[in-house]
Amino acid sequence: MLFREMREAKLGSSVSYSTGVSACEKVGQWQRALSMICKMCEAGLQPDTISCSAGISACGGHGQWQRALPLLGELREARLEPDVIALSAGIGACERGGQWHRTLQLLSEVCGDRLMSSACVRGGHRRRTPCPRHTK
Numbered sequence: 269m270l271f272r273e274m275r276e277a278k279l280g281s282s283v284s285y286s287t288g289v290s291a292c293e294k295v296g297q298w299q300r301a302l303s304m305i306c307k308m309c310e311a312g313l314q315p316d317t318i319s320c321s322a323g324i325s326a327c328g329g330h331g332q333w334q335r336a337l338p339l340l341g342e343l344r345e346a347r348l349e350p351d352v353i354a355l356s357a358g359i360g361a362c363e364r365g366g367q368w369h370r371t372l373q374l375l376s377e378v379c380g381d382r383l384m385s386s387a388c389v390r391g392g393h394r395r396r397t398p399c400p401r402h403t404k
Contacts, residue, residue, distance in 0.1 A: 282308065286319040293326035301326035302335065314346055315339075321354040328361025336361035337370070352378060 285308040292301035301323045305315050315323075320339040327336035340358050343350045350358075355378050362371040 282313045282316055282319070285311070285313060286316060286322065289319045289326070290322040293322045293329070296326070296330065298323075298326040298330045298332055298335070305339070315342060317343060317348055317351050317354055321351070321357055324354055324357035324361060328357055328364060331365055333361040333365035333367055333370070340374075350377075 285304055289301045289304045289308075292298070292304060305319055305323050308315050308319060320343050324336040324339045327333070327339075336358060340350050340354060343354060355374055359371055359374045359378070362368075362374060
């Protein structure tokens, strides 16, 4: 209700929407967090790293990795580089969802190729399913 009034009065800012997304994340309301990000766009505001990170965390904390990862894509589309917080939230979402392949892809963005190669070899995945960056 508050955000509807803010939108109608044209008082909403990216800070107020990001605060709302973060609040939704803290209380486990991933659907509302995503809704706030959509409302942010409808208000003509560009979601930023803070709002997307909170949305990723909200989704990832409830096993919704498929909904978390597109938020990383939105950051890139907006020409914003995902920070360590956003990438860590994405890593956590993928890990909780059992998506080791995607987890390693995000880890490589944070830590580089050397870590990814090491994780693949230690996890025994190199022999069964090669990591995408290490196929020749």
